[in-house]
Amino acid sequence: MIFKLPISFLLASSLISSACVNVSASNPSVKWELLSPDIYGTGKSVGRFTVNGLDSISRLCFTQLPRGMRTLSAGDSIVELNAGYYYLTSPKFGTNSPQAIIDVEYTWDINADAEQPVSFHALTPGNRIIPVEASLSPILESSLSNPEWSEWTIAPDSLYRLNEILASGRKPGPFDIAPSFKRVKLTKGTFKSGDKISTVIVKHENPEYYRITLKPGKALIEGASQKAINMAKRTLTRRLLEPNGGTIPCAVIEDWPDYPYRALMIDIARNYQTPETMHTLTELMADYRLNTLHFHITDDEGWRLEIPGLPELTEIGSRRGYTTDSHDRLPHIFSDNPTTADGFFTRRQFIDFIRHCDSIGIQVIPEIESPGHARAAIKAMEARYRNTGDDTYRLIEPGDTSVYTSAQLYHDNLMNPALPSTYSFIAKVVDEVEAMYHEAGVKLPGIHIGGDEVPDGAWDGSTSAMKMAKERGVSGRHGLHGEFVRKVGRIMRDRNIPIFGWQDIYTGYDDEYHTEISPLVGGVNCWVSSLDPEKNVAIKGINSGYPVILSNVDYFYMDMLYMPHPEERGLYWGGFVDELQALSGYPDKLCPPQKDPKGRIIGVSGQLFAETILSKEQMEKLLFPKSLGLAERGWNGTPTYTPADFNILIGDKELPRLERLGVTLHVRAPGIMIKDGKAYINSPYPDAEIHYTLDGSTPTESSPLYTGSLTLHDSEKEIRAAIYKNGYRSVTTLLKR
CATH class of the missing domain: 2.60.40.10 (Immunoglobulins)
Structure with a gap:
């Protein structure tokens, strides 16, 4: 059963910057625990904050997935500084009282560990930031006693x-791997590590087709391209020989993917991952024949790529700290782990990274979120304007009185589609990104422009946007959003760069729009599932001429909980996704074949948004083995392993292999x-x-x-x-x- 909340809850994370923290020998402390939902008779989740060391603090700050909160004790109060960033005050703060107990009632229930408050810190009466020692009580019992949660909990006997x-399931043999081969024919003899491998390019309609012929003492790899040959060689050495002690039976393996686009989307905007971590991850992607990294490097909560000429993007957009105005950094929305806090890819690091990815057969498609999800860029360009007086790249209109709330509860995260400076900014970023690929000697496969989740009320209070709407003959948020996509599409068309986007860039538009935009598009991520053809956005996409990437939330969102359990990491607004759910995401089921479609399904993508990911280890645990089901469906669109056979394959072969490689596993x-x-x-x-x-x-x-x-x-x-x-x-x- 799928459990959906009214909105997607997002929590970016970072640590308090060392420049903002005054470390004291006697820091205050806090204990947080989840109380019974019926303790106050309202049936709502209640968090209890027990605070010590009150004489040194005026505010207790923390971050938590936005839940809607109110204090239940007289005189106490809670204030939301930014979406997901709060502070508590109490009359006992700044006094010699031994302890303050503050109970906070949540509008939505707290059901999983990832929903607990993190990154506690305090503001002193002198407005200094000091760290707070924090402890969190496990929420297993309180969550399982919540009748609303238990409706979605898998009962022990059902498990x-x-x-x-x-x-x-069937015990796997030496040629059982994920994703599975199309054909394997056993012959006589054995092949060993160190035996001679020769290669040759052959003609085939599928550019990733390969055939491996194993004979005693030698192997021949035939591939339709050098990329196919490299993939076959990697598969032979790393996936067959290494796990089997360096010796396998002789055989003829014939293999090819059913879909050309097999991706992971990794979000490093909300919680940063280093080049070293991403290097390791892409090596694992190549092992499982995933060939695309959709690199989510900008969002409301962070900008993670150096852009020459626009230093503010990383000087401000990649930093977190205490601020009420975002003039020199973004506000505190951060984790307890310094490795996911501040940080960005330098230009040189990004060039080296895409060159490495290209060498192992992975294309990197960077995502520059626009016009929504753009708060980090907006605040950075506002700082540039204040400091220099240069409005060349300004993204918002002074005096805009628009009132809106994004899906992630932001009110100031939209680029203005009517400003020439908005398109100057986009062109500048696109040109600099393209220059990085050129220097790396790698073809830029496209740029993902985001294009999703523009909220109602967007630009209603913008004079320039209303003027643009009148001149273009469009109305409201949707019409202006379409004009934005048109203009960005033309920028990309002039540079011969395909655009990628979320389904919002084509849903709800007419044939004239599709005729202009669809030829410019390299792929569109469709994340909404529906068995109703009238509501199936993937069907609408291929019938309107777009190359569609199946990215369904209830099959391929890697950041969803593996199962409904309070100790699992991740979110659950879109359901629960494990390796078997991903395995069952057959493209023909998610988008039934259409008669004479103008577009086509080009592949599948798994999304790992980083709202709850506070470390490299948590990222890996959400991906492995969950992403192996995705890899199987991207390579083989028709049934291969049964769930039982796939589970035994993972348990017998894939988990041990990944453990040897040092990967954190679920x-x-x-x-x-x-x-x-x-x-x-x-x-x-x-x-x-x-x-x-x-x-x-x-x-x-x-x-x-x-x-x-x-x-x-x-x-x-x-x-x-x-x-x-x-x-x-x-x-x-x-x-x-």
């Missing part, structure tokens, strides 16, 4: 039955069933360990190892269990008797 099915949860007075616990992986407790404590590797059914005593009212596999732990399955 048990699912695990029975998933553990029944493992599935155990199931629990009580039958005839005994408790049974199972795992979807036959070789995994299950540890359990019966006393209410959290299972660890030191807890009893499950080896068979458990006889329960009357005093043992709950069973907790966790799986340990390849050095990683699952979430806790809890069964209450």
